[in-house]
Amino acid sequence: MTEAREVLVIGGNRYFGKRLIARLLTAGDRVTVLNRGSSAPPPGAEHLVADRDDEKALSDAIGSRTFDVVIDQVCYTPRQAMTARRVFAGRTGRYVMTSTVEVYEREDSAVPVPESAVDPRTVAVDLELPWEEPEFAEAHYGEGKRQAEAVFTGSGLPFVSVRVAHVLGGDDDFTGRLEHYAHRVRTGAPIAVPPVAHPATYIHVEEIADFLFWAAGADFTGPVNAASDGLLTLDELCAAVAAHLPGGEVRIEVTGSGELSPFAFRRRYAMDNSRAAGLGFPFDDVRQWLPKAVAETLGKDA
Incomplete structure (x- = not known):
């Protein structure tokens, strides 16, 4: 023992x-x-x-x-x-x-x-x-x-x-990062991404x-x-959220310099x-x- x-x-x-x-x-x-x-x-x-x-x-x-x-x-x-x-x-x-x-x-x-x-x-x-x-x-x-x-x-x-x-993961994720995507998918609000969003x-x-x-x-x-x-792309993350919210819309908006959505990485x-x-x-x-x-x-x- x-x-x-x-x-x-x-x-x-x-x-x-x-x-x-x-x-x-x-x-x-x-x-x-x-x-x-x-x-x-x-x-x-x-x-x-x-x-x-x-x-x-x-x-x-x-x-x-x-x-x-x-x-x-x-x-x-x-x-x-x-x-x-x-x-x-x-x-x-x-x-x-x-x-x-x-x-x-x-x-x-x-x-x-x-x-x-x-x-x-x-x-x-x-x-x-x-x-x-x-x-x-x-x-x-x-x-x-x-x-x-x-x-x-x-x-x-x-x-x-x-x-x-x-x-x-977890029902106690206090960061709000996945909820950011859920809100935008529910409402059709844009998800801000860089011209190239690197996987992570x-x-x-x-x-x-x-x-x-x-x-x-x-x-x-x-x-x-x-x-x-494995590496996860932002598209895959958005698709996973959308699959959990039937009827939602993934609307991507590319920005060169504005504030980005969580996990929308300009670098690797x-x-x-x-x-x-x-x-x-x-x-x-x-x-x-x-x-x-x-x-x-x-x-x-x-």
Whole structure:
């Protein structure tokens, strides 16, 4: 029988984060969730309240605890990474950070990009940028994640960065991105796309929860791409929404410079998932789960 692990989850108590916590608890792990107190964790998990940006508050909340695994769902900047690096030095056997496909925002590759396209060891870190300003941090989301990965890499912590593709599915998708398409299909309003809308990689909400659970229990380190098999075009996404809304109309409007609909990408956002597959994670095919994801999010009465 596998011995229960001590697992700390920082933030991420909704959407795929809550699914991850449920998987950890089902596996018999002793789970502690740390957040600012905005939401309680599910029954069975211990709750610690602290602002992860406040190093003293974070350290005080952790106290003398040590963990087999820390899963950091809400590390967005190199400052946050540096704080966590100091607090958790010598306190965990594994540190898993949820990163993003946006780290590849400068890599407009004709083929899906491997992890080596952005090597955290070569990323320059600038802690003096105004990372604490929400507008700056949001506008530099990909850069913040790149630099956060760089801070952890080579820190002595056994570190993994999970670079997550665009997530779809679930009846609790708070992003509103699929609803954007549903509204336009229902009403015949235009869907704004660039002259060339590039396909992208995606992952289902349940699959990314499975992936993070798997990554927490593995022994590899470094960056790893998490994306379902296959590329999905915007036309396919629109068709899936329209199939769920009989009588609706898909009306495409091409714009060269205006605001675009979600997932209408001017550049490529495709990740190569072969490292994770080679390490033993079995990915689903995006086209197999897409209709289910649309039905889950939009519901029967969408």
